[in-house]
Amino acid sequence: MDFDQFQSDALTRNLDLTNISVVIPHSFQTLEDAVKGYAGKEKQARDLLLEYHHKYRNWHFVVQETQRYAIGNLRLYRNSVLNGKVIYLLSNIFLHALRDSERFEIRSLAADHLLAYWLKLLEEMPEELAKPALGEISATGIEELFATDTSCHQGIVRRLFLELLELPEAPFEFLMRSFYPPKRIGAKLLRIWQDGPSFVELRAFLERFFRNTYDFWLSREDPCRWLDQQAEANRPAGSWLEDCMPLGHELLRKRLQALETEVVPEPDHRRAVEMLTGMTDFHDLVQLYFHLPRKIAEKADKLSQAGHISMLIQLKTLEVKGLEAIHEDVLREINFEIGRWIREESTDQLETLLDRILSVLGISLQNYPQAALQIIRTMGLEILATDYRPLIDFFLRRIIRLGFQSPMLGQVSTQWQISVNPAHLANVRIWLDIIKANPLRSRALLSALIVNLSLGGIFVRDTDLFQKDVSQLLNAPIRPVYNLVKQLAKLFPVYFSQIGAEGLLRQVSTDVDEIT
Known part of the structure; x- marks a missing residue:
């Protein structure tokens, strides 16, 4: 050739x-x-x-x-x-x-x-x-x-x-x-600009910045109210309030009121910027969210459920729009804690705890499915490693009940990109990771994946390199579930004849197949 x-x-x-x-x-x-x-x-x-x-x-x-x-x-x-x-x-x-x-x-x-x-x-x-x-x-x-x-x-x-x-x-x-944070820019400009009129544009920008910030968080669920609903009924009064109060809607309204009644009427532009640079901004609120679980966990000696409530706050963080900047760090903490709990907690307590966590993840899957799926992957791999069949069966039933992310194909954008559910392929890959860990024990999940792909279809881009995932599945110990894996593999669009592949890669692969 x-x-x-x-x-x-x-x-x-x-x-x-x-x-x-x-x-x-x-x-x-x-x-x-x-x-x-x-x-x-x-x-x-x-x-x-x-x-x-x-x-x-x-x-x-x-x-x-x-x-x-x-x-x-x-x-x-x-x-x-x-x-x-x-x-x-x-x-x-x-x-x-x-x-x-x-x-x-x-x-x-x-x-x-x-x-x-x-x-x-x-x-x-x-x-x-x-x-x-x-x-x-x-x-x-x-x-x-x-x-x-x-x-x-x-x-x-x-x-x-x-x-x-x-x-x-x-x-x-x-x-x-x-x-x-833009207020850091304002603080530096206060050192080099002395005249009030120099701050007219910066002041207007920062006023909109803080107004939008407080409106943004006021449009979200009040974390203090949510935390109050999750905590145990017989906890000491006000046990969570002092830690959550800086994020609560009550204080946010006070900050917004201070902006409108104290900063906006200020005639001196320079003085107004000084006041604005001292206010709590979006970045500050995100950091408060990040440190809240740790503060709650430190109360473990006083409150029996402090550790569990801390975990639920971290899970809640993953579904709150605006906290994407800390999702990676929160995921790392959650994965570490869940792995430790599965290894150390008793089976009876673990099933109750997992049921509670998966209930919260069910809501997270609707808003931030990719983050929730990563936690499900960690839980699945740790639970399969125990080889305790009742716990494995319980977990598989619960995640199947949570549902599957279908492709949901839509229109083509101005950039010629097809609108597709970004969590779809992540869901396929994470379920495959769990199946590969123990194909025999995860037979139910394998069957559920076949059903979901048969009904909803699958969407894979050329650049996703999905062939690698299929190869890893075929190299797993699939002998006991060979027929199911064969049915699943037929649904994957990874073969040259299906995806219309052309080029040097296909030509070389074809020649190698003919030789062997």
């Missing part, structure tokens, strides 16, 4: 579709001019601009390369006469990604990089950012903004705060959720 003559029709069509001319606006040439004389950095800037202005831009590449340019070349452009324009252009790319990207992770990354970049600038270039603004701050075009001066001054940051203030609600929420 002549590999050089091989052609992929899919690749050819894709190249024809994306092979379009890219026009870079003159104003963006500044990013190349700022690193002129450094061949590698010029190429980096050129690649960034070509991708950013491409009709089918890769937002992940653009955001990451913008951050790389912004931080990596700071020493080159910080003293340049173009530094103001460079800062504005880089910030605008982040803002564009924040506004236009459809992916959660891209928007989150853009918000983090934007705020982290401004904090870095305030550390490295405080003198430049302290220079007075040139004229009024308004939503003018780039060319008009830098018509007379391209250097850095406070007007650049003030103009950008104005653009942040005008963001729609959806992208603005990612600024609230960011790991880098």
Whole structure:
């Protein structure tokens, strides 16, 4: 076979579709001019601009390369006469990604990089950012903004705060959720800006920021009320209140009232920003949620159910929208605790405890299925390792009753991506992991998977590399359930004839099959 003559029709069509001319606006040439004389950095800037202005831009590449340019070349452009324009252009790319990207992770990354970049600038270039603004701050075009001066001054940051203030609600929420709180930027600006009028835009932005933050959490379930419902009936009065009170709706309403009655009427813009930087923000509330389970667990010597309540709070954390930033850490804690309980608790207590946890997970599966599925995986592997049949049967019945995440195929997006339930493949893989651990004991789960896939179908993308999962299943000790595994394998779209695979991989695989 002549590999050089091989052609992929899919690749050819894709190249024809994306092979379009890219026009870079003159104003963006500044990013190349700022690193002129450094061949590698010029190429980096050129690649960034070509991708950013491409009709089918890769937002992940653009955001990451913008951050790389912004931080990596700071020493080159910080003293340049173009530094103001460079800062504005880089910030605008982040803002564009924040506004236009459809992916959660891209928007989150853009918000983090934007705020982290401004904090870095305030550390490295405080003198430049302290220079007075040139004229009024308004939503003018780039060319008009830098018509007379391209250097850095406070007007650049003030103009950008104005653009942040005008963001729609959806992208603005990612600024609230960011790991880098905007009030830290405000605190640094208080050190270098002295005039009250300099804070007009920042003040308006922070007022919206805190108002949206408190409204966001007030629209969620009151954690104090939920905790009160979960705790034991005969606990000491107020045993949880002191720990949960900072997150309760009562205190949130007081904070919102203080914003409206004390900060908003303040005539001095600088004083108002000072007050705003001292308020509890989104990041502070997330950290309070993260530390609450530990505080409850420390009461174990006084309250018999403190450890169990602490676990339920962690499970609740996984289903609360807005706490995604701590989900990974919480999952790690939950997995550790559940594994320890299964190994150490008595069987009678363990079944009751697992039933309670799985009841909470049933609600979590509706809102945050992927997080809940990871916990189910940990529980399943630990329980199967005990080889205690009554406990295994109880667990398998409960997770089958929780239901299965079907593909739920929808429309095609503007990015030509099919709308699909992101938890579907995760559910398939996690059930397979449990089945592989002990195929004989998990026969019921294997049958349930066959039924669910037969009724609801399965959706696997080419990039999911699902063949690896099927290979691992076939290498598990499946002899006692061979017929069931054979039925299941026929449902998986992993064979060349089914997925329409073409290219060198298929050709080589076919040749190897013929030889063997």
